[in-house]
Amino acid sequence: MSTFTCVLDGDKTPSANIKSKAVLSLHILLFTAGWDLSAINISGFSVRLAWILLLAIPLLIPIAKHKKTALAFIILFYLVHVFSSLLSDNPLQGLLYSFWIVFTYLFFLHFACSACNILQAQTWNVILVNGRLQIFFAFLLYLTGIQERANFIYYEPSYMAIALIPYVATIFHLRNIKGIDVAALISYIISSQSGNFLVVLLLAGLLRFLMGGLNMRKLKLLFLIFLGGLLFTYYLLHDESNINHATAKAILTSGASIDSAIAIAERGGNRVPRMQVALEIFWENPFTGIGPTNYISHIDGRNFSHITKDIPWIDPEGQPPTNAFIEAGVNAGILAVILLTVPFFYIIKKNRLRSHHSDDSKIVSAAGIIIFIMMNLDSNYLRAYVWVFFGLAISSLSWRIKQNANCVNNNA
Known part of the structure; x- marks a missing residue:
């Protein structure tokens, strides 16, 4: 059994009743993980009122056991933050923030692992259905004018985009992509x-x-993607209300690659300078960090004109880093960065080694790679939906029945 594996008691096949409860449990996790509405800020961590639904999961399904090495890993990640907190200017806030590491692990990774252990390859059915539902409700809110840009229950569309990565990875690794999923992707591109x-x-x-x-099916898919890209580009160039309009126009009409790079950087807001500032702070305190929740106050009032060039709209003051791994380093030092990185490489490597055996391995590998890249472009490594993915991925390594994920396409 692998280091990060969590297993259920015994080898009995779960009953249909338990499986249906596991389906409900995973839906609860996927919805509550992204619930940014009705949040209360406690020690730099947003507590969602919807999380009370998580208390139903232990009543629905048996909770998995964890190997000691897995617990040792998360405890070490927690202790690194505690140590950094004790050395910081605001130890109490840091200690309270560190508590959320344990909370996120227990209530999202642990519960997701438990539900997916029961469902195994049927997990992808739930991922597909849940992704469709979330996009449907988001598109409905957009059509009715309630939301100017579709973000459903998330703080903003970019957060929902990361939460949907397992859904997108599942779609791209099916034998036959369903029309409902193509429609879902198009509708979210337009509405978000x-x-x-x-x-x-x-x-x-x-x-x-x-x-x-490469085979004929992939060539057909490549052609459809290319055709879709052309149509979408045409749409962007003619829809001036779309915030991607100016970026697309600048890229296509600029005569130099530097102009295109500038257009992309401007579309990303002040992500790059915020990342540069965070990296500078990290190198000032590479071993212990400055302590969780201290970053904003630490940079407040400091002069970063050598990075911002005194351009007001890219001023990073009062804003968190836009790279979750650098953020971990700023909070708790280089060891926190390593510990946050290890699970990604472990999961991706293990699944790639057996990727020729099952499509579920390819889905997990693809989702892990994409989430890793996107976390390098955004903040907050304690996002619950990322830890739900960890639970799913860890569970997939211990599935005894390596069912082909193509069955998802027939049953979903």
Whole structure:
């Protein structure tokens, strides 16, 4: 059994009743993990009122056991934050923030692992259905004018884009992509206007072609993607209300690559300078960090004109880092960065080693790679939906019945 594996008691096949409860449990996790509405800020961590639904999961399904090495890993990640907190200017706030590491692990990773252990390859059915539901409700809110850009229950569309990565990875690794999923992707592209979601789709398509040899089916998919890209570009160039309009126009009409790079950087807001500032703070305190929740106050009032060039709209003051791994380093030092990185490489490596045996391995590998890349472009490594993915991925390593994920396409 692998280091990160969590297993259920015994080898009995779960009953249909338990499986249906596991389906409900995973839906609860996927919805509550992204619930940014009705949040209360406690020690730099947003507590969602919807999380009370998580208390139902232990009543629905048996909770998995964990290997001691897995617990040792998360405890070490927690202790690194505690140590940094004790050395910081605001130890109490840091200690309270560190508590959320344990909370996120227990209530999201642990519960997700438990539900997916029961469902095994049927997990992808739930991922597909849940992704469709979330996009449907988001698109409905957009059509009715309630939301100017579709973000459903998330703080903003870019957060929802990251939460949808397992759904997108599942779609791209099915034998036959269903029309409902194509419609879902198109509707979210239009309604969210999210540059992050476009990057997710691009990475998912690229990984689909890299994982395996080229065949006629892939060539057809490549043609459809190319055709869809042309149509979408035409749409962007003629829809001036879309926030991606100016970026697309600048890239296509600029005569130099530097102009295109500038256009992309401007579309990303002040992500790059915020990342540069965070990296500078990290190198000032590479071993212990400055302590969780201290970053904003630490940079407040400091002069970063050598980075911002005194351009007001890219001023990083009062804003967190836009790279979750650098953020971990700023909070708790280099060891926190290593510990946050290890699970990604472990999960991706283990699944790639057996990727020729099952499509579920390819889905987990693709999703892990995309989430890793996107976390390098955004903040907050304690996002619950990322830890739900960890639970799913860890569980997939211990599935005894390596069912082909293509059955998802027939049953979903």
